[in-house]
Amino acid sequence: MKIGIVGVPPQEILDKYKGNDFVDLDTLFDFTDNSKAEIYLPKIYCATIKSIIANALTIKLDLIIFDNGYSKCDNGRFVSEILKRELKVPLITTQNNATGRHPQTICESDLELRKKFDLIVDSVIKDVDKSKLKYVEPDYGFWGVPPNDFSILDLFPKETHVFGWARCMEAKVPADLELETMVKEDLPTVFYAQAFCSKNSLAKYLAKKHNGLYVEVDDVIDNSVKSKIEAYLLLNK
Amino acid sequence: MLLGDVGTSYTKILDTEKEEYKVMNTLDLLKSEVRFDIACGHNAKLKTDRVVNELVALEKGSRELIGDGNFLVVDVGSRDIKYVKMKGNKYEEMDWNALCGATLGFSIELLENHFNVKTSEMEKASQSLGVTCGVLGMAKIFDKISEGCEINNVLASFVKGIAENVYRFINKPESFYLSGGLCNNTLFINSFRCKVEPLGRFVLLEGLRKF
Numbered sequence: 001m002k003i004g005i006v007g008v009p010p011q012e013i014l015d016k017y018k019g020n021d022f023v024d025l026d027t028l029f030d031f032t033d034n035s036k037a038e039i040y041l042p043k044i045y046c047a048t049i050k051s052i053i054a055n056a057l058t059i060k061l062d063l064i065i066f067d068n069g070y071s072k073c074d075n076g077r078f079v080s081e082i083l084k085r086e087l088k089v090p091l092i093t094t095q096n097n098a099t100g101r102h103p104q105t106i107c108e109s110d111l112e113l114r115k116k117f118d119l120i121v122d123s124v125i126k127d128v129d130k131s132k133l134k135y136v137e138p139d140y141g142f143w144g145v146p147p148n149d150f151s152i153l154d155l156f157p158k159e160t161h162v163f164g165w166a167r168c169m170e171a172k173v174p175a176d177l178e179l180e181t182m183v184k185e186d187l188p189t190v191f192y193a194q195a196f197c198s199k200n201s202l203a204k205y206l207a208k209k210h211n212g213l214y215v216e217v218d219d220v221i222d223n224s225v226k227s228k229i230e231a232y233l234l235l236n237k
Numbered sequence: 238m239l240l241g242d243v244g245t246s247y248t249k250i251l252d253t254e255k256e257e258y259k260v261m262n263t264l265d266l267l268k269s270e271v272r273f274d275i276a277c278g279h280n281a282k283l284k285t286d287r288v289v290n291e292l293v294a295l296e297k298g299s300r301e302l303i304g305d306g307n308f309l310v311v312d313v314g315s316r317d318i319k320y321v322k323m324k325g326n327k328y329e330e331m332d333w334n335a336l337c338g339a340t341l342g343f344s345i346e347l348l349e350n351h352f353n354v355k356t357s358e359m360e361k362a363s364q365s366l367g368v369t370c371g372v373l374g375m376a377k378i379f380d381k382i383s384e385g386c387e388i389n390n391v392l393a394s395f396v397k398g399i400a401e402n403v404y405r406f407i408n409k410p411e412s413f414y415l416s417g418g419l420c421n422n423t424l425f426i427n428s429f430r431c432k433v434e435p436l437g438r439f440v441l442l443e444g445l446r447k448f
Contacts, residue, residue: 224317
């Protein structure tokens with residue numbers, strides 16, 4: 001079976017379907033055409049949510065497991081309802097309330113930041129070998145969700161730790177607000193949120209509180225945001 | 238060395254051997270063969286192999302001109318506003334508005350050319366025109382004129398509106414240093430409700446000297 005997942009569904013549900021072919025619908029694949037989502041969504045909307053709809057409309061799926069509660073986002077709750085009504089694919093909705101934090105080895109490893117995120121996303125749907133990962137002392141932090149456009153991650157050196165919801169993904173506790181809001185004091189951190197995502201409120205608040213840099217990106221990162229992040233990293237060197 | 242701050246409308250140039258500064262239209266520069274040893278700015282990569290981040294150049298240049306590491310400096314360009322705040326030589330805060338609501342210097346110049354006036358020679362306005370961005374602000378200007386308001390008053394209100402935007406963008410400080418071409422516009426400087434110390438339009442070039 002080909003199973004589309006959204007968010008971080010509870011481990012017991014994923015275990016039940018172990019051995020099947022999982023695909024993470026939150027991902028911006030090479031073939032993802034976000035404009036496809038506009039038959040159901042407003043043109044101006046969260047790019048990640050658009051990718052979910054576009055992927056669900058494009059990939060031939062046998063089942064969708066949609067973690068759609070406060071462990072994901074309000075947008076996810078509404079969009080799961082749209083998919084349930086519009087697709088002829090069975091859709092299971094879940095709320096992941098797991099509280100047992102797994103180690104966040106990838107988030108603090110010496111991998112390039114993009115590779116960290118690739119592994120974090122992979123870790124939701126398959127077992128990832130973390131035994132060879134080495135801890136790195138951080139120079140910077142990146143707080144947020146996996147961005148729609150991963151090229152933003154290439155701006156950071158490997159001495160960057162991951163915080164925010166991406167960290168909750170690796171810890172397998174997507175509803176853990178305490179972990180989501182945890183940052184390292186005095187570590188220069190970029191607080192990233194996808195445009196039109198309610199997590200912007202947290203990103204802006206935490207950036208102000210911790211002298212960080214708040215950035216909001218819609219769809220694909222532009223040169224202005226790149227320059228802004230580059231300046232922040234250089235000024236905090 | 239030839240240093241360049243290649244902005245959207247104007248390019249500021251410093252020949253360090255002759256200690257000579259000049260300003261040229263960026264469109265003319267782009268048509269020319271000029272290449273810089275080091276450059277910053279929106280179009281810099283078209284004219285140099287060594288690009289320096291604008292905000293970093295602004296910070297380094299300001300530190301040199303001000304003489305210490307405690308300052309808030311704002312650069313108001315044709316299409317963007319950026320600021321950096323340093324405390325005890327350490328980073329404190331920054332932001333860079335380069336898209337929505339940011340075509341500010343460009344808007345002022347466009348209006349000056351259209352109405353054939355110099356805003357720098359105008360009296361400060363008592364009221365500001367609510368300006369969310371240069372382009373939307375222009376629509377308001379033409380509305381006010383059609384209502385019979387005097388052109389100079391409307392333009393001065395527009396400039397005050399832009400000053401208010403900048404003031405809010407930098408979190409309403411008691412004073413700040415200003416960088417960029419608008420340092421020569423006394424109306425713009427007087428339209429702020431706090432102390433403004435102009436550093437001139439070559440601040441980023443001073444920063445480039447450090448590379």
